[in-house]
Amino acid sequence: MNLTEPQAGSDVGALKTKAVRAEDGTYRITGQKIYITWGEHDAADNIVHLVLARLPDAPFGTRGISLFLVPRRIVKPDGSLGAHNDVRCVGVEHKLGIHGSPTCTMSYGDEGGAIGHLIGAENKGMAAMFTMMNSARLNVGVQGVAIAERAFQKALSYAKERLQGKPYGLSHEMPDMIPIIQHPDVRRMLLTMRTQVEAGRAICLANALALDEARHGASADAREWAKGREEVLTPISKAWCTDMAVEVASLGVQVHGGMGFIEQTGAAQFYRDARILPIYEGTNGIQAIDLIGRKLGLQNGAAIKSLLDDCAATADLLSSPMPEIAAALSAAHRRLVTATLWMQETMRKEAVKGLAGATPYLKALALLTGAHYLGRGAIAATKKLQEGQGPQTFLTARVQSAQFFAMNLLPQAHGLADAATRGASTIIDASIDELSA
Ligand SMILES: Cc1cc2nc3c(=O)[nH]c(=O)nc-3n(C[C@H](O)[C@H](O)[C@H](O)COP(=O)(O)OP(=O)(O)OC[C@H]3O[C@@H](n4cnc5c(N)ncnc54)[C@H](O)[C@@H]3O)c2cc1C
Structure with missing residues (x-):
């Protein structure tokens, strides 16, 4: 996937790679992409790049981005490989980790334009x-x-x-x-x-x-x-x-x-x-913004409500066999319900405050969701243990997992929900000078 450019990382809409219509129905691509995973290698005969680029008359931002398929080598009508396309790797990054994965700087169109094929409709690339x-x-x-x-x-x-x-x-x-x-x-x-x-x-x-x-x-x-x-x-x-x-x-x-x-x-x-x-x-910051900005309002809030309801149902199911887990899950569920309502309202009225709390909110919701699934696992394991089925140590370990998570990790959800809903002002009120002092 070729999205990133030096000036266009999280802000994909800022990309500048150009696509120009050619007479034969294909396009000519020019521009530079950075950090392209496996952008170049000798582990396969051909590489198919999926490249985001902008047509000359495209609207501004993400609405003006189109997607192109750009093969490293042109595929001939009989399926065999032809000439090298006008795309090359001009650098490989030296990284902190994942040394088995080449991260490449790719240059398109140094000799006039790489041949690209449109995928989907023009300007609908995102x-x-x-x-x-x-x-x-x-x-x-x-x-x-x-x-x-x-x-x-x-x-x-x-x-x-x-x-x-x-x-x-x-x-x-x-x-x-x-x-x-x-x-x-x-x-x-x-x-x-x-x-x-x-x-x-x-x-x-x-x-x-x-x-x-x-x-x-x-x-x-x-x-x-x-x-x-x-x-x-x-x-x-x-x-x-x-x-x-x-x-x-x-x-x-x-x-x-x-x-x-x-x-x-x-x-x-x-x-x-x-x-x-x-x-x-x-980035994970962008994921958190996606969660609070788009996902909490999805289906008029029904999608997030259904997940929260499932967590409450798990707490109910656990209340008699494992009351300690049930109580922890119930308390975290109640806190997340209020945090979610706050977040939904704040995103409508004063989004900048919501954005400041996006990451702790995501973490709190994830802890509750994780506790809910481990709780379901504990219920299933207990049932199998009662029926005398399955490997005993493995099954008791699943119950212990739910207990440990609920008692030792889930309590963080309360603090995170507090930070998400009450900590915004300290983040957004600080001037850049104060932040740097
Ligand atoms: C090893 C590696 C492999 C990669 N592989 C590919 C690949 O195959 N194809 C490809 O297209 N790209 C690839 N990338 C690029 C990667 O997706 C980007 O690095 C990533 O999207 C972040 O963009 P950026 O580096 O420009 O950081 P920036 O966008 O500059 O972000 C810097 C910081 O600012 C934050 N930030 C930025 N904008 C906002 C905002 N609006 N609100 C809140 N916070 C914000 C970010 O969360 C981050 O913490 C790869 C990168 C690496 C390092």
Whole structure:
């Protein structure tokens, strides 16, 4: 996907790459794109670039962007590869992480114009690109879950092997050191890692299911409901799962102690690789703005209400078998309902205040959503345990995950909701001079 240019990052509408109509129905593309993932490589015979560009008579901003398919090598009518198109990689970035993925600066049209084929209609390129960007946002969320899972597995095995310290208060009585996994603070780190990975996986899975059902659901109503759920969950999957990946990878380094900072253990690589995830595919700040600016008003607020209602229903289901989780979920649900109403109203009346609280609001909602899915997992696991089905340790671990998340991580949702709804003035009232002082 070729969107980004030096002056057009989050503000895609500022892009300047030009497309000119040619007589044969194709277009000639000229301009420069930066940070293009796998923009050039020798792992395939041909590369197909999807390039956003602007026609000479296009309207200003994102309304004047069209999407073009630009092959590196021209494909002949018989399907074989012909001449090199007028597109080349003029630089490869040196990065903090993801060293297996070439990030390229691409130049189009140095010799008169790269041949491009229009995808969709002229000036409707953003809508066409969003087909891919929406699934790419979910995929990046899944990347976050995947890196975080690897970081957890590595930290877990290290914590079982590394011997250090004695049980608290028994230093003089025990000659041998114990594996660090026995220390409460290390357990806290490991459970923070594991349960957030589980919550992130559940959110992405629910997102993917909604995406499929929005296309293939049995009825128009079912498809519309699923579309609303997909749209609300997408910024949460992208932003929360990738911020979570950075946090989990950082905890992975911490569990390793000094060895985490040394390259040979591999813990540091997860941290470096995870760091791009909150940046590309729309920064997490942009995801939070999408959530409060577009998604909270979707279907007249019905899409977000349905997610919040589901969280309340899970709290009800948990009230008799697991009252502690139910109480935590219920309290966070109530706080998120008021925060959501505040956010919806504020976005209508004084959007700048809402924007200042977008990121903590997204995080609070994600924590509630994660607790809700883990709660559902705990209900299913308990049922299987009662029926004597399935691997017992695995099932009890799912109940523990829901408990840990509800008691140790979900309480943050209250503080985050407070920050989102009450902290705006301190953010927007500060002058640039005060901010810099
Ligand atoms: C390794 C890598 C691979 C990439 N791959 C691709 C690719 O394949 N194709 C492609 O097209 N691009 C790619 N990108 C580009 C990537 O999508 C952009 O870097 C990203 O969208 C942010 O744009 P920017 O870097 O210009 O940052 P900026 O837009 O300058 O943002 C800087 C900061 O300001 C914030 N900000 C900006 N505007 C606003 C706003 N309106 N409201 C609130 N906050 C705002 C951002 O959240 C961010 O924190 C890649 C980047 C990297 C580093």
